Amino acid sequence: MEKIILIVPLIPVLSALLTQLSSARFGHESVRISITGSLLTFLFTVATLWFVLSEPGSHAVSLFDTAALLLLDPLSSLMATVIAGISLIVHIYSRRYMADESGYCRFFILLDLMTASLLVMVAAGDLLTLLIAWHLVGVLLYFLLGHNTRDKSAWRYAFWTKITYRLGDLPLVIAAVLLYQAYGTWSLPLLFEQVMAEPDAHQVFGLRLPDVVAALIAFSAFARSAQFLVHTWLPYTMSGPTPVSALMHAGIVNAGGFIINRFAPLFVQSAEVLHWVFIVGLFTAVIGSVLMLTQNDIKKSLGYSTMGQMGFMIMECGIGAFSLAIYHLIAHGLFKGTMFLGAGSVINSARKNDGVPKEDLYTFIVERKPARQRLPWLTMAAVTLVVPVFILVSTHWLISQDYFQKQSAVVLLFFGWITGAQLIFSTYKMGTQNMRRMVILAIISFAVVVLGYTLISHAFDLFLYPDPVFREQLYAAADIHIIWFDALIVLITLIIIFGWFITFLSGRDGASKNRYASSLWLMFYALTSREFYLPHLYTLMTRRLLRLAERLNVWLRWI
Amino acid sequence: MTELAFILLTGLFLPLFPVSMGFNWLLGRTGNSWLRALLLLLWPQIGLLLITNLEFQVPGWLLSLALATSVLYAFRVLAIRDVGQWCGFLATSSWAMLWIPVHADIPMFHVQLYALGFSMPLILMTFLGSVLEQRFGAACTGLYDGLAESIPRFSTILVLVVLAIIATPLFPSFFIMTAMILQAMSAMPAIAVGVAGVWLLWSWAGAWLLQGLIIGIPGEERPADLQSGAVWGYVSILGLLIAAGIIGTRLLS
Numbered sequence: 001m002e003k004i005i006l007i008v009p010l011i012p013v014l015s016a017l018l019t020q021l022s023s024a025r026f027g028h029e030s031v032r033i034s035i036t037g038s039l040l041t042f043l044f045t046v047a048t049l050w051f052v053l054s055e056p057g058s059h060a061v062s063l064f065d066t067a068a069l070l071l072l073d074p075l076s077s078l079m080a081t082v083i084a085g086i087s088l089i090v091h092i093y094s095r096r097y098m099a100d101e102s103g104y105c106r107f108f109i110l111l112d113l114m115t116a117s118l119l120v121m122v123a124a125g126d127l128l129t130l131l132i133a134w135h136l137v138g139v140l141l142y143f144l145l146g147h148n149t150r151d152k153s154a155w156r157y158a159f160w161t162k163i164t165y166r167l168g169d170l171p172l173v174i175a176a177v178l179l180y181q182a183y184g185t186w187s188l189p190l191l192f193e194q195v196m197a198e199p200d201a202h203q204v205f206g207l208r209l210p211d212v213v214a215a216l217i218a219f220s221a222f223a224r225s226a227q228f229l230v231h232t233w234l235p236y237t238m239s240g241p242t243p244v245s246a247l248m249h250a251g252i253v254n255a256g257g258f259i260i261n262r263f264a265p266l267f268v269q270s271a272e273v274l275h276w277v278f279i280v281g282l283f284t285a286v287i288g289s290v291l292m293l294t295q296n297d298i299k300k301s302l303g304y305s306t307m308g309q310m311g312f313m314i315m316e317c318g319i320g321a322f323s324l325a326i327y328h329l330i331a332h333g334l335f336k337g338t339m340f341l342g343a344g345s346v347i348n349s350a351r352k353n354d355g356v357p358k359e360d361l362y363t364f365i366v367e368r369k370p371a372r373q374r375l376p377w378l379t380m381a382a383v384t385l386v387v388p389v390f391i392l393v394s395t396h397w398l399i400s401q402d403y404f405q406k407q408s409a410v411v412l413l414f415f416g417w418i419t420g421a422q423l424i425f426s427t428y429k430m431g432t433q434n435m436r437r438m439v440i441l442a443i444i445s446f447a448v449v450v451l452g453y454t455l456i457s458h459a460f461d462l463f464l465y466p467d468p469v470f471r472e473q474l475y476a477a478a479d480i481h482i483i484w485f486d487a488l489i490v491l492i493t494l495i496i497i498f499g500w501f502i503t504f505l506s507g508r509d510g511a512s513k514n515r516y517a518s519s520l521w522l523m524f525y526a527l528t529s530r531e532f533y534l535p536h537l538y539t540l541m542t543r544r545l546l547r548l549a550e551r552l553n554v555w556l557r558w559i
Numbered sequence: 560m561t562e563l564a565f566i567l568l569t570g571l572f573l574p575l576f577p578v579s580m581g582f583n584w585l586l587g588r589t590g591n592s593w594l595r596a597l598l599l600l601l602w603p604q605i606g607l608l609l610i611t612n613l614e615f616q617v618p619g620w621l622l623s624l625a626l627a628t629s630v631l632y633a634f635r636v637l638a639i640r641d642v643g644q645w646c647g648f649l650a651t652s653s654w655a656m657l658w659i660p661v662h663a664d665i666p667m668f669h670v671q672l673y674a675l676g677f678s679m680p681l682i683l684m685t686f687l688g689s690v691l692e693q694r695f696g697a698a699c700t701g702l703y704d705g706l707a708e709s710i711p712r713f714s715t716i717l718v719l720v721v722l723a724i725i726a727t728p729l730f731p732s733f734f735i736m737t738a739m740i741l742q743a744m745s746a747m748p749a750i751a752v753g754v755a756g757v758w759l760l761w762s763w764a765g766a767w768l769l770q771g772l773i774i775g776i777p778g779e780e781r782p783a784d785l786q787s788g789a790v791w792g793y794v795s796i797l798g799l800l801i802a803a804g805i806i807g808t809r810l811l812s
Contacts, residue, residue: 067808102708128808131737132728139727142766143718146774149707155774159766166762170755177741177751186811205748549638556635558644559583 002059004048005072008080009119011041012087016112023105031095034108038091041115042084048077056466060125060189069125069187074464075261075326079122082330086250086337087115093341094243101241107147111247114140118251122258126186127176130262134172134220134255138165141252145240154239160538161233168223168230172259175216182209192265199269214270217263218277225256225310228284232535235295235303242340249306250337254329256310260317261326261464264474267317271477278318278478284311294528306336319408320478323460327453383424383439389417391447407479414489418496420446425500565615572606573658574651575621576628586647592689596682599646603654603674610661617662622746625658626753633760637767642688642698645768646681649724652757653677653732656739659750663742672807673738676731679800680723683793687717691772694782700771709777710784716793718769723800725765726758731804738811 015037022030051072058073070076091111098107117140121133138161145158180186182202183194194201195210202209221227226234234253238245260267260277267274288308295301309332316325393413427442465471479485527533570578582602589595610617632652639645654677660670690713691698707714726732736758743751785793 128737128811132733135728135733139722149705149774150776152770152774155770159770162766163759163763166759170759173737173740173758174744174751174755177737177744180741181744545634546638549635552631553635553638556580559580559587 001051001055002072003061004044004051005059005061005070005076005080005123006063008041008044008048008084009070009116009123011037011044012112012116012119015040016109016116019105019109019112028099028104030105031108034112035088035091035095037112038084038088038115041119042081042088045077045080045084045119048072049081052077058189060187062125067126068129070120070123070129071125071188072123074466075258076123078326078330078464079258080119082333083115083118083122083251086247086333087111087118089337089341090243090247093246094241097243097344098241101148103147103149107144107241110140110144110147111243114144114247114252121255125188127179127188127191128186130188131169131173131176134259135169137252137255138162138169141165141244141248144244144247145237147241147244151239157233157236157239161237164223164230164233168220171216172220175213175220178204178209178213178216188262195269196265208270210266210269211273214263214266214273215276217259217266218273218280221256221259221277221314222280223256224259225253225314226284226307227256227280227311227314228287229534231284231288231307232531232538234307235291235300235531236535238299238303242344246337246340249302249340250333253306253310254313254333257313257317257325257329260314261322264322264465265470267322268470268473268477271479274318274320274478275480276318278315281311281313281315281318284308285315286311290528291531294525296529302336302339306332309336316412318478319411320475321408321412321457322474323464324412324457326464327457327460387420387424387443391420391443391450407485408475410485410489414492416450420450562615565609565613566621569606569609569613569615572602572609573625573661574628574632574655575624575658576631579628579632579651579655582651583644583647586650587644592685595643595646595685599650599678599681599685600675602650603657603678604671606654607657607661607667607671607674611667617658619662619747622658622662622743622750625655626750626757629653629655629757630753630760633757633764636764637760639764640700640771642684642691642700642768645764646684646688649761649764650678650681652761653681656754656757659739659743659746659754662746665742672731673735676735676800676803676807679796680720680730680732683716683720683796684724687713687720690785700768703772703778704775705773705777707773709781712785712787712790714773716785716790716797717772719797720793721765721769723797725761729801729804731800731807734804734807734811741811 015034018037019030019034022033052074056074058071060069060071062069091108094107094111098104101107114137117133117136120129121137124130124133142158142162142165145161146155148154176186179191183191185191185194199210200208204212223230237248240248267277285308288304288306288311292301292304292308295304309328313325313328313332316322316328423442423446424439427438461471465474530536566575567578569575571581574582582598586595586598589598629652632648632655636645636648636652639648654674657670657674657677660673688698694710695703706717723730723732726736736754740751740754743754
């Protein structure tokens with residue numbers, strides 16, 4: 001039964017081949033093969049998930065003797081089901097959406113090959129298979145983004161994506177080679193076994209091997225998941241077809257979270273790298289969100305929204321909440337995929353009727369009407385700060401009483417508290433006529449989200465990492481010294497409270513009268529709205545490099 | 560003195576800068592595509608035969624020079640628009656790295672296969688370049704836009720051949736590059752990082768070449784596309800290369 005995992009990636013390859021062969025004869029109708037293939041793939045992935053649920057554990061199956069090893073384990077079956085599901089939706093959507101585009105059949109063939117590569121990537125049980133699939137995803141994405149061969153701009157940004165992906169592929173190659181050299185095997189289960197048994201057995205450049213390898217893998221994950229400084233490709237790749245954007249934002253960009261999870265036994269042995277992962281993720285989450293808010297191009301804004309979410313996902317890995325990152329990437333994938341695929345019909349219906357209800361939210365956001373009724377601000381401040389804490393603590397206490405002994409839990413609760421407090425604070429600022437009703441609704445919805453999120457993420461934790469000792473090790477590896485931890489929490493709390501205070505003051509007094517603060521604010525806005533000039537800087541660097549190459553050729557007589 | 564003479568001689572065939580310029584000079588003066596293909600096929604094999612017969616121990620510093628040569632040509636190829644020159648520079652960049660397995664004492668037969676794995680897609684590219692010369696009078700990027708639309712079969716083959724050259728899985732060059740990083744890591748880890756850098760430059764060069772040829776709005780004149788026989792010929796060779804690549808993974812274990 002476990003051999004089913006071999007069939008899963010073969011179906012899209014076969015359907016790509018059949019679509020190509022039948023396209024000359026059947027034209028557009030041949031894409032039905034591709035869609036059927038994608039449906040079959042989804043059904044088979046559901047079967048793999050069912051198999052893993054009924055027979056827990058990791059099963060390794062090889063295609064040739066000992067080579068091309070595929071793993072059928074909770075992570076691979078879950079990810080494969082998500083990928084196949086999103087791919088099926090994208091296939092069905094593209095059938096009509098892409099019908100007038102040239103290269104219609106080519107598009108479906110590329111989609112099939114991309115699905116196959118992604119499926120192999122998540123199921124890869126040896127380093128070589130993983131490298132092959134990881135590399136192919138980047139190549140296929142390049143051609144999918146540049147599907148319209150007349151659009152030079154789409155190809156320009158597809159190139160940005162390709163080169164960033166390649167930049168991220170190479171550390172993974174070096175990591176794989178280092179692991180093979182040290183342990184003499186490409187097989188992931190065997191490697192992890194040896195790393196767990198003797199984590200300090202090998203050194204590279206005078207550093208522990210797990211640290212070096214984990215850092216290299218983390219860099220690969222950063223490039224793939226658009227972390228700060230290697231993120232510029234993401235907001236600029238919106239020129240590609242909408243189904244590709246959906247697939248990219250819903251699936252491909254999440255690969256960073258997946259690869260860190262796949263190498264969890266290595267990251268467990270490398271606490272310092274996990275801390276760096278946390279910092280990079282946190283920084284990306286904040287920068288991505290700020291850039292999203294300052295863009296006036298809706299597509300770029302969506303791109304930066306994904307960047308912020310990816311930052312959050314990587315940050316979750318950094319605090320040891322590996323399974324939560326997987327849940328996050330799935331939830332974000334479904335949400336973003338829906339947004340992209342639904343955008344067209346929303347625009348179409350909005351042309352007839354904007355559909356915005358003339359209610360409190362509308363009057364607050366669009367018409368910017370002043371508050372009509374306010375509750376005493378002291379009561380509201382207490383509600384804002386206390387209620388989210390109560391909801392978060394009670395929900396998590398239901399799941400596990402020792403939950404609060406983990407630093408990662410406190411970090412997550414802290415983020416949850418900020419979100420909840422921000423929600424109630426914004427509701428308060430809305431100034432509705434029925435304030436009590438609005439606040440109660442906000443609190444109930446927050447409680448439902450927190451309860452759902454907590455329960456599902458706990459279920460993911462048990463499913464993906466059934467070994468309680470390993471789960472503990474993951475969280476423990478991400479811990480930092482308690483004094484640093486407390487200091488950071490206090491610092492961030494103060495920053496947030498200061499932010500709220502400023503917002504409160506600006507809301508009360510209108511525009512700031514301080515000229516210095518205004519000009520500083522304007523400067524910051526200019527910087528963020530121009531994306532910190534990073535795309536310009538990279539373009540300039542590219543041009544300089546090309547000019548240098550040209551000059552070298554002239555000096556060396558073009559031979 | 561003998562050592563220097565040997566290095567200069569083999570450096571001509573297994574490129575080492577500056578004698579590596581000899582090959583590109585010769586390739587530039589060879590007009591016939593069959594002769595160019597023969598050059599691309601035999602040139603590195605001559606170098607490997609010389610090494611075998613003269614039983615020369617490769618000193619460690621030579622690896623640095625070989626890597627520098629590879630990086631130099633991989634970087635210079637970014638500004639190349641002529642398809643023939645592009646092939647020559649890519650060949651120089653890839654063959655220079657054959658010094659790594661030679662230094663790592665890999666069986667000579669395997670190194671000869673590595674050389675063949677690098678040369679074969681470049682030979683295909685040479686023939687594709689001659690097709691462009693026949694159709695347009697020159698094989699240059701940026702001269703004619705939109706080949707993907709005007710000659711789609713040619714463009715598909717071109718894309719696949721370029722992917723094979725820039726070491727994309729499952730072509731042999733991918734496994735050869737991985738093997739070379741593995742071999743370099745044992746000798747000098749910094750060289751392994753350099754090889755990875757060369758790989759990145761190749762990807763850049765490949766994308767640049769493709770975008771300069773197949774993208775854009777085609778002109779009104781529609782040149783003849785590849786005939787189906789030729790397409791099957793190219794596809795068969797590429798298929799064989801992929802099969803060789805898959806079989807070649809065993810060399811990595």
